Amino acid sequence: MRDAVSTFATRYRPGAALLLTMAALTLLTTGCxxxxxxxxxxxxxxxxxxxxxxxxxDTFRHDLGIRLTEAITNEIENRTPYKVTGDPNADSTLTCRVTRQTKQVLSEADTDDPRALNAVISVRSSWVSRDGELLMQNSVVPSDDIGISFAQESRFVPEAGQSVGLATQAAIEQLASSIVSQMELRW
Known part of the structure; x- marks a missing residue:
C-alpha cells in the first residue's frame, strides 16, 4: 500500500496540478x-x-391616470435599479396615455343580465432618454414608432360579489407590470 502511495506522489506532482487548476480558472474567469x-x-x-x-x-374614468401612475412608480421602484424622480430633467422620461377603458360582457343569464365581464384598459407608452433616444421598443416587431400599445383585461363576476373597481385595479397593476417588463434589456 505504501508503494502505491509513494508511486502516485512521485508520478503526479502537486505543484503541477495546482498550476493547471489555476490556469484553467484564469481562462474561465477571463472568458466570462x-x-x-x-x-x-x-x-x-x-x-x-x-x-x-x-x-x-382619454377616458371618462377620471382616476385611471393617477392610479396607473402610482402603480407604475411602485413597479419601477420595486423591480428596477432606477429611481423615480419628479424632475423633468431626469436621465429618462416614461410617458403613458390611457386610450380606452371598457367593460366586455362574457356571459349572460337567461334574463340578459351580465354574469361575467372583463374590465379592459388600453394604454400607449413611450420611454425616452434625455438625449431623445427611444429606450423601449416592441420586442416582436421593432419599428420607429415612438409608443407601444398595451392592453390588459381582468375578469369579474358581479353575482359573486366582485366589483368593476377591483377588476380595474387588477388590470392597472398588471399593466404597470407589463410596462416595466418592457423596460428590460433585450437579449
Whole structure:
C-alpha cells in the first residue's frame, strides 16, 4: 500500500496540478468577464433616474391616470435599479396615455343580465432618454414608432360579489407590470 502511495506522489506532482487548476480558472474567469449577474443586469446601465409624469387619460374614468401612475412608480421602484424622480430633467422620461377603458360582457343569464365581464384598459407608452433616444421598443416587431400599445383585461363576476373597481385595479397593476417588463434589456 505504501508503494502505491509513494508511486502516485512521485508520478503526479502537486505543484503541477495546482498550476493547471489555476490556469484553467484564469481562462474561465477571463472568458466570462463581460457577463453580468443579478437583476440589475436586466436594465440599462446609463440610466439612473426616471421621470414619470401623471398618466394622461382619454377616458371618462377620471382616476385611471393617477392610479396607473402610482402603480407604475411602485413597479419601477420595486423591480428596477432606477429611481423615480419628479424632475423633468431626469436621465429618462416614461410617458403613458390611457386610450380606452371598457367593460366586455362574457356571459349572460337567461334574463340578459351580465354574469361575467372583463374590465379592459388600453394604454400607449413611450420611454425616452434625455438625449431623445427611444429606450423601449416592441420586442416582436421593432419599428420607429415612438409608443407601444398595451392592453390588459381582468375578469369579474358581479353575482359573486366582485366589483368593476377591483377588476380595474387588477388590470392597472398588471399593466404597470407589463410596462416595466418592457423596460428590460433585450437579449
Amino acid at each position: 468577464v463581460t457577463y453580468r449577474f443579478g437583476s440589475a443586469t436586466m436594465f440599462r446601465t446609463g440610466i439612473r433616474t426616471i421621470h414619470v409624469p401623471i398618466v394622461r387619460n
